[in-house]
Amino acid sequence: MDMNINGxxxxxxxxxxxxxxxxxxxxxxxxxxxxxxxVDGAIHRAGGxxxxxxxxxxxxxxxxxxxxxxxxxxxxxxxxxAVGPIYRDGGRGEEELLKSxxxxxxxxAFEKELKSIAFPSISTGAYxxxxxxxxxxxxxxxxDFLRGHRGIELVRFVLFSDRDMNVYRGVLEKISGCLLTx
Ligand code: ADP
Numbered sequence: 001m002d003m004n005i006n007g008x009x010x011x012x013x014x015x016x017x018x019x020x021x022x023x024x025x026x027x028x029x030x031x032x033x034x035x036x037x038x039v040d041g042a043i044h045r046a047g048g049x050x051x052x053x054x055x056x057x058x059x060x061x062x063x064x065x066x067x068x069x070x071x072x073x074x075x076x077x078x079x080x081x082a083v084g085p086i087y088r089d090g091g092r093g094e095e096e097l098l099k100s101x102x103x104x105x106x107x108x109a110f111e112k113e114l115k116s117i118a119f120p121s122i123s124t125g126a127y128x129x130x131x132x133x134x135x136x137x138x139x140x141x142x143x144d145f146l147r148g149h150r151g152i153e154l155v156r157f158v159l160f161s162d163r164d165m166n167v168y169r170g171v172l173e174k175i176s177g178c179l180l181t182x
Contacts, residue, residue, distance in 0.1 A: 139172055
């Protein structure tokens with residue numbers, strides 16, 4: 001599913017983030033940038049040890065923020081390591097931290113004049129963020145950013161399961177309905 005926003009395309013696909021040919025891909029990292037399971041492990045395995053060498057030099061990233069490294073053997077040129085929140089009860093600033101992780105990633109891509117960026121569904125795996133609420137925060141943040149900045153031409157969400165794809169599609173359909181009337 002694709003949507004046009006201020007000259008850019010917001011796209012939802014089902015797939016594997018490590019295979020994306022966008023200028024950068026985003027990693028759902030932890031604050032120590034220590035690697036791990038899920039999408040983080042897949043990116044380091046596919047990209048090779050150069051990415052971890054650079055992560056070690058950076059020495060961590062606070063929750064809600066992001067840092068950039070090169071992408072080793074991946075097709076993308078850069079990896080943006082974004083740190084989403086661990087979800088507890090929704091009352092500990094999780095939504096603002098998740099939005100901030102997306103926003104910071106977009107800012108880094110924008111500052112580097114990258115044209116395309118691919119995101120996974122940050123925080124909704126091991127970090128336990130409910131998918132529908134996360135999709136809502138993620139998609140709203142991207143829409144707001146694209147409305148306020150021209151430069152990034154493609155934002156692609158790469159969803160790893162049919163279920164996630166369906167949830168993101170439903171949320172984007174709702175958001176696009178609101179945008180038409182706003
Ligand atoms: P977090 O710790 O931020 O929750 P996870 O990696 O555990 O991060 O999960 C985030 C999302 O990434 C989950 O929906 C998971 O299914 C998905 N995921 C795992 N591997 C990949 C991959 N190779 N490409 C895209 N998404 C992936």
